[in-house]
Amino acid sequence: MRAEPSVEHVRAPYALARALAATVVVLTGAVSAHTWAGGTVPTAPGLVLITAVVLGGGYLVLAREVPAWALLPVVAAAQLGLHESFGLVAEHVHTGHDAAAAPDPGWTWQMVTAHLFVTLLTAVLWWAGRRAASLVVSFVSRPAPLVAVRLRAPRAEVRAYVSLVHLLASPRRGPPRAVLHT
Template sequence: MTVEIRRAPYAAWRALAATVLVMTGAVGAHTTAGGHVPDGAALVALGALVLGGSLLVMHGLVAGRWLLPVVALAQAGLHAAFSSVPSAGEHVHAGHDVWTWQMLLAHGGVTLLTAAIWWLAARAATGVLGALPPLHHRVVVEPPRRPTDAHSPRALARRAHSSVAPRRGPPVLPRPA
């Protein structure tokens, strides 16, 4: 049996779960503190942006020490977006949904809760995987492959060099007639 180990298994599903967590927390925090949330398409577009960021995190392109600042930045960005996009039948004006102490407390609490849930989920996954019996099968880990380009300068130079007769050795003298 061959087991393929990938760098970030199920990253897309984990990113989707993280997006649901972040968006639900942001909407809950924002409305609890007295703010409004945009309707339909704007909320879906914001969710798509959060999903893109979650994919970067889940694929390991963001270091673990940046988790809390990334989640805080997402909450601040969502607050600003919620404040600037009107909901049905509403007009946004300057000063709408400002950072009151209730809003700061709600978004800050959701930030800490989200980071704690991600950290606990990672610890739980490590514990579950550590409790499983070790694999007694051959494990194949393939390094990422770089695409080869037959028309790259290096490939062209290699083919040109191998198709030319060697230039080393004594000079060829003409034979006497």
């Protein structure tokens, strides 16, 4: 009989809660970045639709453990998708542009900067949140060991004998050869 290692795929714990937290962070960041850069945000029904799509995508991604190297590209793709979704669900008008000018794709330098900043901030927040959650789980799963208190004898029974012989020996001298392990 030969034992072979096998890979067992297990769902990540609390996938729905993690997807909900990711949806709140990603959507809040995208809406903030988009409005800061002069874009418009969809109305409430459009935001509900976009939130449902982001929540579903987040659940699919976070149902398994996401490696740290994949976090930034996933968040960047989410920001790109949200920017384009805002254009599909709402009238995609940016302030400060001439109507007579060529059609604006919506990617001004302010928009790119805002979404890049939010992408990095979201990735850092998610990484820090994962570290904090793993720290909390490790404390909960392994409680601190009990500390045994050492009782001391009453002071009257303890005789303190101080030996100053160690002060007479040279500090460079080691233990006798009979004590050294070979």
